[in-house]
Amino acid sequence: MSFDLYLAGLQYFANPMMFVTSFFGVLVGIIFGSLPGLTSTMTIAVFIPFTFGLSPVVSFAFLLGLYTGAVYGGSISAILINIPGTPSSIATSFDGYPLCQQGRAGEAIGISTVSSGLGGFFSVIVLSIAAPLIASIALKFSAEEYVGIALIGLSVIAIISPGSTVKGLIGGVLGLILGTVGLDPISSYPRMVFGKAELLDGIDSIPVMIGVYGIAEMFNQIAKDEHRTVIAQKLEKILPSMKDVRRLIPSIFRSSLIGTMIGAIPAAGGSIASLVAYGQEKKFGRNRDKLGTGVIDGVAAPEAANNASTGGALIPMMTLGVPGDPMTAVLMGGLIIQGLRPGPILFQQQMPFVSSIFISLLLSVVFMVIIGLSGARIFSRLITVKKSILIPAVFIFCLVGSYAINNSLFDVFVLIIAGTIGFLLKQIHFSVAPIILGMILGPLFETNLRRSLMLSEGSWSTFVTRPISLLFLITVVLILAGPSLLKLVKKPKVQCEDEETDDVRI
Amino acid sequence: MNKKELAAGVVFLILAAVLFTYTTTIPVREGQPAALGAGFYPRLLSIILGILSLLQIKAAVKVTPVPEDCPPPEKKVNFFKTKGALNLLFTLILLILYPFVLQFLGFASAAFLFLVVMIFILTADAKKHLPMIFGLAVILTVVMYVIFKIILRIPFPSGILI
Amino acid sequence: MKRIMVIAIALTLSLSFGLYAEGSQDDASYPSKDVKVIIPWSVGGMTDVLTRPITSWMEDYLGVNFIVENKPGGGGVVGSLLIENSKNDGYIIGTTSMSTISAKYISPVYPDIKKVELISQVITIPATVTVNADSPWQTLEEYIDYCKANPGKVKNSNSGNGASAHIYAEIFAAEAGIELNHIPYAGYAEGVTALLGGHVDSTNIPLPDVAQHVESGQLRLLAIASAERHPDYPDVPTLRELGYDVVLGNYSGFVAPAGTDPEKIRILDEAIGKCMEDPAIRTFLLEAGYQPLYSNHEEFAGVVKAAEEQLEYLVNDLGVEFVDD
Numbered sequence: 001m002s003f004d005l006y007l008a009g010l011q012y013f014a015n016p017m018m019f020v021t022s023f024f025g026v027l028v029g030i031i032f033g034s035l036p037g038l039t040s041t042m043t044i045a046v047f048i049p050f051t052f053g054l055s056p057v058v059s060f061a062f063l064l065g066l067y068t069g070a071v072y073g074g075s076i077s078a079i080l081i082n083i084p085g086t087p088s089s090i091a092t093s094f095d096g097y098p099l100c101q102q103g104r105a106g107e108a109i110g111i112s113t114v115s116s117g118l119g120g121f122f123s124v125i126v127l128s129i130a131a132p133l134i135a136s137i138a139l140k141f142s143a144e145e146y147v148g149i150a151l152i153g154l155s156v157i158a159i160i161s162p163g164s165t166v167k168g169l170i171g172g173v174l175g176l177i178l179g180t181v182g183l184d185p186i187s188s189y190p191r192m193v194f195g196k197a198e199l200l201d202g203i204d205s206i207p208v209m210i211g212v213y214g215i216a217e218m219f220n221q222i223a224k225d226e227h228r229t230v231i232a233q234k235l236e237k238i239l240p241s242m243k244d245v246r247r248l249i250p251s252i253f254r255s256s257l258i259g260t261m262i263g264a265i266p267a268a269g270g271s272i273a274s275l276v277a278y279g280q281e282k283k284f285g286r287n288r289d290k291l292g293t294g295v296i297d298g299v300a301a302p303e304a305a306n307n308a309s310t311g312g313a314l315i316p317m318m319t320l321g322v323p324g325d326p327m328t329a330v331l332m333g334g335l336i337i338q339g340l341r342p343g344p345i346l347f348q349q350q351m352p353f354v355s356s357i358f359i360s361l362l363l364s365v366v367f368m369v370i371i372g373l374s375g376a377r378i379f380s381r382l383i384t385v386k387k388s389i390l391i392p393a394v395f396i397f398c399l400v401g402s403y404a405i406n407n408s409l410f411d412v413f414v415l416i417i418a419g420t421i422g423f424l425l426k427q428i429h430f431s432v433a434p435i436i437l438g439m440i441l442g443p444l445f446e447t448n449l450r451r452s453l454m455l456s457e458g459s460w461s462t463f464v465t466r467p468i469s470l471l472f473l474i475t476v477v478l479i480l481a482g483p484s485l486l487k488l489v490k491k492p493k494v495q496c497e498d499e500e501t502d503d504v505r506i
Numbered sequence: 507m508n509k510k511e512l513a514a515g516v517v518f519l520i521l522a523a524v525l526f527t528y529t530t531t532i533p534v535r536e537g538q539p540a541a542l543g544a545g546f547y548p549r550l551l552s553i554i555l556g557i558l559s560l561l562q563i564k565a566a567v568k569v570t571p572v573p574e575d576c577p578p579p580e581k582k583v584n585f586f587k588t589k590g591a592l593n594l595l596f597t598l599i600l601l602i603l604y605p606f607v608l609q610f611l612g613f614a615s616a617a618f619l620f621l622v623v624m625i626f627i628l629t630a631d632a633k634k635h636l637p638m639i640f641g642l643a644v645i646l647t648v649v650m651y652v653i654f655k656i657i658l659r660i661p662f663p664s665g666i667l668i
Numbered sequence: 669m670k671r672i673m674v675i676a677i678a679l680t681l682s683l684s685f686g687l688y689a690e691g692s693q694d695d696a697s698y699p700s701k702d703v704k705v706i707i708p709w710s711v712g713g714m715t716d717v718l719t720r721p722i723t724s725w726m727e728d729y730l731g732v733n734f735i736v737e738n739k740p741g742g743g744g745v746v747g748s749l750l751i752e753n754s755k756n757d758g759y760i761i762g763t764t765s766m767s768t769i770s771a772k773y774i775s776p777v778y779p780d781i782k783k784v785e786l787i788s789q790v791i792t793i794p795a796t797v798t799v800n801a802d803s804p805w806q807t808l809e810e811y812i813d814y815c816k817a818n819p820g821k822v823k824n825s826n827s828g829n830g831a832s833a834h835i836y837a838e839i840f841a842a843e844a845g846i847e848l849n850h851i852p853y854a855g856y857a858e859g860v861t862a863l864l865g866g867h868v869d870s871t872n873i874p875l876p877d878v879a880q881h882v883e884s885g886q887l888r889l890l891a892i893a894s895a896e897r898h899p900d901y902p903d904v905p906t907l908r909e910l911g912y913d914v915v916l917g918n919y920s921g922f923v924a925p926a927g928t929d930p931e932k933i934r935i936l937d938e939a940i941g942k943c944m945e946d947p948a949i950r951t952f953l954l955e956a957g958y959q960p961l962y963s964n965h966e967e968f969a970g971v972v973k974a975a976e977e978q979l980e981y982l983v984n985d986l987g988v989e990f991v992d993d
Contacts, residue, residue, distance in 0.1 A: 045710075045738075049720070049736075052720075052724070139861070139864055139865035140865060141865070142862070142865060142867040143867070183743075183775065185828075185854070186829060186852055187829050188774040188775070188828065188829040188830050190775065190776045193776060193777075195776060195777060196777070197741070197745055197746050197749050197777045198741065198746065200741060200743075200745055200746065200775060200777070201740075201741040201743075201746070266858070266861060267854075267858070316861075320861065320864065321857070321880060321881075322857050322858070322860070322861045323857065329710075329857075330710075333713065333716060333717055336717050336956050337717055337720065337721070337956075339952060339955045339956065341880060341955075341956065341957060343880045343881070343884075344880060344881065344884035344886065345880045345883055345884055346880075348884065406740065406741060407737065407738075407739060408739075408741075408746075447854075451851060451852070451853075454849070454851050455823060455851060455867065455868075457849070
């Protein structure tokens with residue numbers, strides 16, 4: 001693709017509406033993404049009807065703004081109230097919330113904004129230069145490779161589990177079990193459905209996530225009667241220093257690469273990308289020992305990755321017509337409604353439109369950074385609101401938001417049950433992240449395991465004879481070997497009886 | 507020995523046993539690899555969970571030596587008699603009631619009621635000022651109404667009020 | 669603080685009053701208030717994309733709002749059950765497709781098409797026999813000959829066990845006398861991707877999802893399972909021409925809960941008929957890859973009945989089992 005073709009997309013930007021819609025898209029995306037219970041997928045879905053009257057280019061500038069903004073916005077609530085706004089910001093809460101408790105919420109949001117921006121920028125560049133090439137690599141991924149990706153994600157659970165590895169693994173297995181509820185993805189056999197239509201599609205991971213994070217955390221604060229204390233926030237430091245950014249560049253770059261690649265693989269998406277990025281930071285990062293206690297490295301890595309996955313997820317959509325994640329599936333619907341069917345034909349024949357998408361995406365990254373940095377102070381002031389008001393407000397958003405996901409009261413009950421169980425698990429220092437990760441990764445793992453065996457007619461050797469699959473399996477072994485296995489056999493540190501290892505929050 | 511940890515281990519072990527029993531009811535199709543059946547994977551998970559819960563129980567019953575330089579244990583207050591526990595109980599009841607009230611009264615009225623009661627419970631006794639609580643609840647309800655009903659057009663069950 | 673409170677209370681009151689007024693309109697001429705349209709599939713999905721332009725056209729024509737509500741879940745089961753159990757006052761309607769009637773073969777809880785009144789059909793999408801462009805098969809005969817020589821070796825991707833593309837594949841395989849290795853994927857898009865990547869050898873996924881890859885030269889259309897050749901692909905033969913007497917495909921249309929006043933059904937049916945004549949709607953649907961086909965409520969009943977018979981034949985006569993039980 002020659003440079004002229006990129007410029008062809010610029011003509012659309014003579015229309016000031018492009019900037020206005022993009023800006024509003026990002027703003028609305030950030031607000032809705034940061035509200036617990038309103039996922040980015042839903043945000044895009046509910047705003048698609050608003051674009052019916054707009055021209056395709058303008059409406060897409062708006063939708064891409066929403067997409068970028070919502071993925072980023074999820075990190076704000078993860079940092080401030082330990083409720084990931086979207087599943088892709090689960091990993092952000094690992095270090096983001098401890099930072100907030102140290103009174104450094106502004107700084108955490110600042111670093112999250114900068115690394116999100118860098119990650120997003122990286123992925124736009126990759127998308128516009130190498131989309132067809134990456135798409136052809138992603139096409140080579142069959143069921144066997146998906147098994148590998150799911151296993152990498154699952155093994156990360158073992159690395160990131162603080163404290164007892166057994167507890168982390170139990171959480172992971174509980175999540176995997178929850179993921180088996182519903183019509184079995186291969187033979188359609190109803191498992192643990194108990195005759196309820198709502199369970200046919202399985203338990204939605206979003207209400208469970210809001211429950212075990214949000215509701216459980218609020219329960220915790222009420223039970224400890226802690227809700228009268230407010231953590232003072234230092235608001236002077238928002239913009240990360242050049243020194244910090246320079247130090248974090250290698251890790252942001254690694255995470256962006258991981259995010260773009262995983263994003264480009266259909267069905268993988270931002271939640272796995274940010275998790276793997278956090279895992280590699282825990283393994284190779286400069287501050288790996290302090291990760292989980294509140295260091296900016298732990299915010300930068302997952303945030304760079306999940307925003308890089310937005311550009312990545314657009315690659316298969318633009319070049320193959322295959323959505324990369326649930327969000328791009330909805331985006332694709334928005335394009336089809338406009339009479340444009342994304343895919344090879346659009347990519348080859350409507351180059352000015354395609355390049356306008358690249359430019360819009362870049363524009364939304366810029367707006368995201370501007371809004372994020374100028375809003376960080378306001379956002380972090382939010383949690384200095386009195387807890388007696390904040391807690392009820394969070395509760396009601398969680399309740400109504402979980403209803404709104406599928407317009408179903410069933411999910412509200414799921415939320416309450418998950419919240420109660422999450423609270424009980426916190427009492428015995430279980431971390432809840434593995435449960436959610438297990439729920440997200442489990443179906444991906446099982447479906448593709450069984451599909452691989454169907455494709456290979458029952459032969460297990462297919463996993464090692466395919467080179468990429470073999471490479472993934474070796475990666476899994478390397479991740480698991482070493483410290484995390486040692487932790488399983490190592491004697492625990494001698495502790496005083498009532499010494500609280502209280503900071504088990506991930 | 508830690509009672510809470512032990513209880514958790516036992517609960518997980520029971521869960522694993524129940525799941526294992528359940529998977530035996532899932533039919534297996536003749537002449538295909540076991541891994542292709544619908545029951546294989548959940549059964550595998552139940553076995554793993556069983557093993558892990560045994561490890562958990564083992565860790566829980568093990569007596570860990572307490573280091574000498576421990577501070578003397580603080581006087582423990584019975585949690586169930588604290589204010590926190592009472593508030594938690596109220597909260598839980600409110601949460602369980604909410605979906606039913608939502609169906610009966612409608613989304614906005616249910617949210618308003620929930621907020622009033624919840625803020626009332628959590629506000630310290632000295633600061634309980636009813637008009638202020640009502641005002642806050644109304645503001646929050648209006649915000650919720652605008653976001654969910656007007657902007658997002660979420661179809662809530664229609665109750666007798668709004 | 670007091671002033672804020674007064675304003676807030678006034679706001680709540682006015683909101684509730686507005687809603688009250690809306691609900692109290694009388695029902696003399698139908699439709700006199702908003703009509704809710706339940707789509708049992710997700711936003712941006714096939715049914716959603718084709719339903720929204722039609723309902724927004726009807727808003728202008730009938731002068732009331734058509735509020736689209738997506739209730740996805742269980743491959744359409746959750747939403748379809750909801751339509752069945754809704755009030756039959758004519759202000760709640762929904763959409764249906766072949767998955768609504770095939771659900772009973774795979775799901776323990778399933779909707780019953782007899783519990784709804786059919787309004788009209790709006791589109792049809794023909795199934796295909798599609799292979800990768802790199803494959804050796806240039807014609808359907810070559811493909812079938814290969815399948816016969818290697819029974820159970822040819823991998824065919826579908827949209828899930830018991831889902832539409834699996835049904836097409838089973839019927840086609842039975843008619844052609846071949847044995848395929850059916851590989852389930854999560855949906856049409858995933859099944860087509862597997863074929864693009866060369867992980868499977870063929871698919872029977874309907875035309876809209878394979879069309880653009882056929883145009884770009886990555887996939888090859890061996891046959892189409894419609895009654896007549898498709899205007900965009902005049903060179904592609906139909907299965908019927910090639911001697912396999914099957915017409916396979918999905919449909920989509922509108923339904924209302926059982927017991928809805930026939931007069932109201934007629935009004936809606938007529939409006940949908942008018943809408944389907946509008947060239948703008950036709951062009952939109954064609955460009956999005958659908959084949960517009962309006963049938964009124966009587967003709968639609970025939971279409972649904974034919975699909976039911978096809979499924980019965982598949983399960984009872986061919987002995988296909990979707991679920992292990």
